[in-house]
Every structure is written in structure tokens, then in C-alpha cells.
Amino acid sequence: MTIQLSRRSILSAPLLLAACKRSPLAVLRVGALTGPMRATLEASGALAGAPYEIAWSSFATGQEVLEAMAAGTVDVTTTGDASFQFAYQAGKAIKAVQAQRAEDVAGASGVLVPKTSAIRGPADLKGKKIAVPRGSAGHFLVLRALAKAGLTPADVDWAFLSPAEGKAALGAGAIDGWATWPPFIAAALLHDPVRLGVDGLGLVRNYLLQVASEQAIAERRPLLKDYLRRVRDAAAWTNDHPTVAAKALAQTTGAPEDVASYTVDRQHWRPAPLDADFVAYQSGLAATFRDAGSLAADRPVSHAFSAL
Numbered sequence: 129m130t131i132q133l134s135r136r137s138i139l140s141a142p143l144l145l146a147a148c149k150r151s152p153l154a155v156l157r158v159g160a161l162t163g164p165m166r167a168t169l170e171a172s173g174a175l176a177g178a179p180y181e182i183a184w185s186s187f188a189t190g191q192e193v194l195e196a197m198a199a200g201t202v203d204v205t206t207t208g209d210a211s212f213q214f215a216y217q218a219g220k221a222i223k224a225v226q227a228q229r230a231e232d233v234a235g236a237s238g239v240l241v242p243k244t245s246a247i248r249g250p251a252d253l254k255g256k257k258i259a260v261p262r263g264s265a266g267h268f269l270v271l272r273a274l275a276k277a278g279l280t281p282a283d284v285d286w287a288f289l290s291p292a293e294g295k296a297a298l299g300a301g302a303i304d305g306w307a308t309w310p311p312f313i314a315a316a317l318l319h320d321p322v323r324l325g326v327d328g329l330g331l332v333r334n335y336l337l338q339v340a341s342e343q344a345i346a347e348r349r350p351l352l353k354d355y356l357r358r359v360r361d362a363a364a365w366t367n368d369h370p371t372v373a374a375k376a377l378a379q380t381t382g383a384p385e386d387v388a389s390y391t392v393d394r395q396h397w398r399p400a401p402l403d404a405d406f407v408a409y410q411s412g413l414a415a416t417f418r419d420a421g422s423l424a425a426d427r428p429v430s431h432a433f434s435a436l
Contacts, residue, residue: 154180156344156351159193159205162186162291163311164366164377164391165359171376172365174358180351188290189261191215194339197222203344204352206359208309209335213414214263216432217425223345223434226338226356228363229400236394237269237309237328240298240316247305247325250277256304257285259294263422265332266294266307271416272331281420298322311383314390333409336397345434353436363397402433 160166166184169175175182185202187193190211196202198220212224230236239258241247247256250273260266274283287294287303294306295316305325308316316322338359340352366373370392378388400406411429418426 154351155183156180156348156355157183157185157201157203158355159196159202160184160186161190161193161205161207162188162381164373164388164395165206165362167377167380168366168373169358169362170380171373172362172369174362174365178354178358180354182355188292189264191261191263194220194222197339197341200341200343202341203348204338204340204355206336206338208265209333209337209410210265210268210413210417211263212337212339213410213429213432214267214417214423217414217417217423217427219425219427221342222339223342224337224402224432225340225345225352225434225436226359227400227402227406228336228338228360228397230334230336230395230397232329232334233394234327234329235313235317235324235390236334237265237307237313237332238324239266239270239273239305239307239326240313240322241305241325242298242301243321243323245304245323245325250274250326251279253277253305253326254279254283255285257287257302259287259289259297259303259306261290261294262288263417264307265309267422268413268416269326269328269332270307271420273326275416276331295320310391310394311377311381311387314387314394315383318386318390319384334395335400335409340434345436349436356436360399366392367396367398402435407433 190207193205194215216222258270260270289297291308291312297303298306338356374388374392378385407430414429417423
């Protein structure tokens with residue numbers, strides 16, 4: 129894992145620069161998942177003038193970055209609510225400090241299958257081998273799909289694979305379906321011989337959470353508050369400049385422009401309150417994992433959030 133300091137981390141005054149050089153607290157360690165967050169933060173200019181440096185590290189899944197956070201190498205990240213709840217319920221010293229939600233649209237997430245597959249809805253998952261990263265948005269989506277069809281987790285053959293492994297397994301015919309999300313779903317639908325066997329629309333909400341370690345909340349609260357404001361600014365900029373944002377994503381990640389455009393078009397992130405409705409949804413999410421036997425713990429979900 130390489131750590132790269134952002135060139136946009138420019139200090140606004142000589143005195144502040146001197147203070148930052150003396151203090152290790154003037155570095156914020158940000159874990160970035162594959163996707164648009166880092167690209168749009170940088171392309172939007174939202175990081176300009178930040179009175180601290182950002183040390184970036186990259187991860188493929190939410191579980192990976194949250195494990196790194198629990199190990200003390202990441203202060204804050206942006207990840208899905210399923211990955212967060214799975215890690216929180218497993219006892220990690222983390223809290224969600226901000227939430228965003230995208231509108232529910234078709235094709236934002238789902239179970240990808242070969243074009244010749246007989247899977248055309250949740251009921252067709254019975255007896256099939258489905259790949260998901262354990263504790264991910266894809267895992268939660270499949271559990272929700274099974275419940276909708278009156279099936280149980282035992283009715284499918286689970287293959288707990290990373291996104292890259294799931295894509296490869298589907299292409300090789302080793303599995304029947306692969307549950308995933310942007311940008312992976314975009315790349316597959318646009319460039320592979322696959323289709324949506326089960327759409328996530330109506331099964332799951334599209335939340336992103338900004339998650340911080342309890343240590344970072346205690347020691348870096350001013351930096352976190354400033355960074356979260358910049359995350360909100362970058363999301364608003366992306367919604368207003370989708371074409372420019374898609375080009376930035378393509379340039380940063382190397383994704384084809386059509387994949388980048390698909391990803392940006394289906395992720396119009398807007399602030400979401402950490403209110404009773406949000407907590408109730410998160411409680412249901414955690415209960416879904418527990419009922420499936422994936423989680424043994426029952427930490428109070430209402431304690432998982434800490435607005436700064």
C-alpha cells in the first residue's frame with residue numbers, strides 16, 4: 129500500500145505552515161476506494177487551501193479500508209453503509225460522522241449475470257453460486273433480494289470474492305452471478321457480455337458514509353470537520369459539473385470515459401441527515417447481517433454515528 133501526499137494540500141499562511149511542520153496532527157490520513165471521491169475532490173478544487181496535508185491510501189473495498197482504520201493507519205474514509213455496519217458490529221473503534229444519499233435509480237447496483245443466464249429476478253437466485261465481498265453492499269443486496277423472494281441465505285451458494293475476483297469468476301463461468309456497484313457495474317455492463325439479473329433498485333438505498341476512527345475524532349476533530357465540509361463541496365460541484373467530473377474520474381482511474389460517465393450519472397450525492405429514519409434503516413441493515421449468521425454482535429446502532 130503506497131501513501132501519496134496530495135499536492136493540493138497547500139497551507140494558507142506561513143505561521144500555519146510552520147505549526148503544521150511541527151505537529152503530526154496536521155496530516156489527515158484518508159483512505160480512498162476505487163471510484164470518484166478522490167478524483168472529484170481534487171478536480172473540484174475543494175482541497176485547495178486546506179491547512180493540513182492529506183496522506184492518501186487506496187483500497188478496493190470498504191472492508192479493507194475499515195480494517196486499515198481499525199489498525200490505526202487511516203483516519204477517515206468514504207464507504208458504503210453495509211461495509212460500515214459490518215465493521216462496526218464486529219467491534220471496530222469507528223463511527224460514521226457524515227452521510228450522503230444518491231437518488232434511487234436503475235442500474236446503480238445489482239447482480240450481474242451472463243447474457244444467456246436464466247436469472248431474471250430475486251427468485252431465480254435459488255441454487256445459484258453468487259459472488260460478493262463479505263460484508264459489502266453487494267452482500268447486503270443479495271440478502272435483501274433473497275428475503276423479497278421468500279428465500280433464505282442457505283438457498284444460494286456464496287462465493288466471498290473481491291470485486292476483481294468476482295469479475296474474473298463471472299467471465300470464466302465459475303459463478304452464476306456477481307453482486308456489485310459503481311464503478312465495477314458500469315465497466316461490466318458497458319464492456320462485458322453481461323446484464324442485470326437482479327437490479328438493486330427498490331431493494332437497497334444508496335448511502336455513502338464518511339467514517340472516522342474514534343482516535344481521529346478525539347485527536348483530529350478540527351481537521352475532520354474541515355475535510356467533511358470539503359467533501360460536501362466536492363459532491364455539490366460534481367452534481368453541477370457531471371461532464372467535467374466524469375473526465376476527471378477517467379483521467380485519475382484510467383477508466384474509459386463511458387464507464388466514468390455512467391458512474392457519475394448514477395451517483396448524485398447529497399447530504400443526508402443522521403435522523404431517526406436513517407438510524408432505523410441502518411438498524412435493519414445490521415439485523416439483516418445478524419439474521420443471516422454473518423454477525424454475532426449486537427452493538428447499539430444509535431451509537432454508531434457522531435456528527436462533528
